[in-house]
Amino acid sequence: MARMGLAPVLGYLIVEENFNVALGVFVLAGVTDLLDGFIARNWANQKSALGSALDPLADKILISVLYVSLTCANLIPVPLTSMIILRDAALIAAVFYVRYKTLSPPRTLSRYFNPCYATAQLKPTFVSKMNTAVQLILVAASLAAPVFNYVDSIYLQTLWCITAFSTVTSAYSYYHYGRKTVQVIKNK
Numbered sequence: 001m002a003r004m005g006l007a008p009v010l011g012y013l014i015v016e017e018n019f020n021v022a023l024g025v026f027v028l029a030g031v032t033d034l035l036d037g038f039i040a041r042n043w044a045n046q047k048s049a050l051g052s053a054l055d056p057l058a059d060k061i062l063i064s065v066l067y068v069s070l071t072c073a074n075l076i077p078v079p080l081t082s083m084i085i086l087r088d089a090a091l092i093a094a095v096f097y098v099r100y101k102t103l104s105p106p107r108t109l110s111r112y113f114n115p116c117y118a119t120a121q122l123k124p125t126f127v128s129k130m131n132t133a134v135q136l137i138l139v140a141a142s143l144a145a146p147v148f149n150y151v152d153s154i155y156l157q158t159l160w161c162i163t164a165f166s167t168v169t170s171a172y173s174y175y176h177y178g179r180k181t182v183q184v185i186k187n188k
Contacts, residue, residue: 002032003058007065014069019146026143029062030136054115059132060088066139075142075151080164084135087171094174095122102184121183131170138163 006029013022036055039046064085071081102119103112111117124132138159145151174181 001054001058003029003062004054006032007058007062010062011065011069014066014073014075014143017073017146019143023140023143023147026066026140033059060092063132063135063139064088067135070139070142075145076138077160080160080167083164083167087167090171091174094178098122098182118185120185123181123183125170125173125177125181127166127173128170131166134159134163134166 006025010022010025010029013019013025040055067076067081067084070076071078098120099112100107103117104119141156141159145153145156150156
């Protein structure tokens with residue numbers, strides 16, 4: 001929930017070009033993500049269906065807001081942000097489709113959107129995990145660029161290309177291995 005709450009704050013700070021504070025808030029969001037994952041892995045009673053649904057949603061919201069706001073601040077090119085948003089939108093559409101196909105009748109809105117009634121689990125591919133890491137590295141580097149005065153760096157531009165490549169590769173991995181990344185849960 002903290003990451004979802006910090007997303008609009010980060011977006012505002014970036015658009016207003018308050019990069020020093022935005023970089024600090026981004027680090028705070030990263031720490032909350034790491035802490036959340038650590039707690040969920042180490043204390044079984046702290047895991048919940050709602051938490052497992054909200055965690056990837058929070059990641060997608062944060063990544064989307066960061067990329068759009070960094071693009072508005074002219075720190076990330078529009079085509080790259082478009083590519084990332086389109087990939088994420090396609091993944092979200094696929095998740096909604098899988099949810100619909102795996103939900104047993106009656107398919108009501110309350111059952112469809114109830115995270116406590118899990119019907120399938122999406123297992124991210126290795127390429128997708130690497131893509132997320134590359135995307136976050138680009139966000140951190142782009143946020144730090146105006147703070148440390150390397151906005152026009154060839155290294156930052158190279159990172160744009162690496163991010164584009166990893167985004168396309170990740171999208172293809174989900175397309176190619178689609179059925180292998182979804183585990184249908186049989187409810188008794």
